[in-house]
Amino acid sequence: MAFQTYSLFVLSIIMISFGHVENRLNLLQLQNDIDKLKADFNSSHSDVADGGPIFTEKLLSWTERNEKRIILSQIISMYLKMLENTDRSKAHVRNISEELHTLKESLSDGSKKIEDLKDLTKLQMSDLKIQRKAVNELFSVLQKLGDTSSSPKRKRSQFQRLCKC
Numbered sequence: 428m429a430f431q432t433y434s435l436f437v438l439s440i441i442m443i444s445f446g447h448v449e450n451r452l453n454l455l456q457l458q459n460d461i462d463k464l465k466a467d468f469n470s471s472h473s474d475v476a477d478g479g480p481i482f483t484e485k486l487l488s489w490t491e492r493n494e495k496r497i498i499l500s501q502i503i504s505m506y507l508k509m510l511e512n513t514d515r516s517k518a519h520v521r522n523i524s525e526e527l528h529t530l531k532e533s534l535s536d537g538s539k540k541i542e543d544l545k546d547l548t549k550l551q552m553s554d555l556k557i558q559r560k561a562v563n564e565l566f567s568v569l570q571k572l573g574d575t576s577s578s579p580k581r582k583r584s585q586f587q588r589l590c591k592c
Contacts, residue, residue: 457526464520467514467520482502482505496534496537497537497541498537499534499537500534500535500537500538504538504541507528510527
């Protein structure tokens with residue numbers, strides 16, 4: 428099972444998670460369109476099972492809602508990129524593309540975060556100017572890390588241990 432085989436599963440997760448399923452008919456129509464797309468891509472070919480799934484396993488490790496928005500926005504982008512090179516004259520391709528574009532718009536904050544991550548990977552950390560800037564920001568970054576790592580629950584339990592109430 429591969430890219431096309433998991434399409435309905437991934438789209439179902441996305442649509443249900445972010446409230447884009449107005450009714451069951453929409454999902455059923457999407458399933459019909461995806462079945463047609465599977466036929467277009469000949470996804471019953473024997474090599475489809477090689478290497479395991481490409482998206483669904485990655486979704487398992489993203490558990491928080493905001494994290495899921497990041498990975499799902501990237502997955503949707505990949506589907507849209509794939510569909511750019513398909514026959515747009517087919518109604519099922521247009522329907523799937525439209526639904527994906529709608530979902531992509533609702534996940535725009537995830538897309539922005541993906542771009543931020545990509546920008547970070549492009550930084551030339553061997554550049555002296557970049558290093559100077561990074562060193563100047565180091566304490567602030569560590570403070571933010573400290574702010575996010577200490578949860579309110581932990582603070583409460585520490586307070587209860589200290590307080591002899």
